[in-house]
Each structure stands twice: as C-alpha cells, then as structure tokens.
Amino acid sequence: MQTTGVPAIFAESSQPDRLIQVLASEVDIHIDVVELFSESLTGADEEASTYITMMRVNTERITNGLSR
Numbered sequence: 001m002q003t004t005g006v007p008a009i010f011a012e013s014s015q016p017d018r019l020i021q022v023l024a025s026e027v028d029i030h031i032d033v034v035e036l037f038s039e040s041l042t043g044a045d046e047e048a049s050t051y052i053t054m055m056r057v058n059t060e061r062i063t064n065g066l067s068r
Contacts, residue, residue: 001027008032008065015038034065 011020024031035056037048041067048054 001031005029006031007017007068008034010034010036010062010065012036012038032065032068034061035063 011018011033011057014037015032017033017035020033024033036041038058041047041050041054047057050064
C-alpha cells in the first residue's frame with residue numbers, strides 16, 4: 001500500500017469495518033476508509049434509496065476515494 005500509494009480502502013457499508021480500520025491503522029500513511037453500498041438499499045430518505053441512487057453514490061465515492 002505504501003509502495004503503490006493506495007489512497008483508499010473500500011468497504012461494504014452493511015458489514016462491520018473493524019478489519020478494514022485495523023488494516024488502515026497498520027500502515028504508516030494516511031488511507032481513507034470509504035463505505036460502499038452493495039447488499040441492500042437504504043431507507044427512503046437516505047442516500048441510496050433506489051438502485052440508481054445507490055450506483056451514483058458508489059460511483060462518486062469511488063471517484064473521490066481514488067482521486068485523493
């Protein structure tokens with residue numbers, strides 16, 4: 001991760017992120033942990049209430065995570 005300059009680790013939003021957080025804390029560089037939606041939609045008033053909005057949110061999060 002240090003050699004390649006990985007800017008972010010992408011994690012599934014419905015799963016506990018303990019392993020990802022430990023991995024990010026073990027490296028000597030700043031790495032963002034970015035949550036993505038994959039297994040289910042959110043409530044009607046939240047970010048990923050439809051498949052299309054979920055895909056838009058994930059695309060934006062991936063793009064932002066990789067451009068840091």
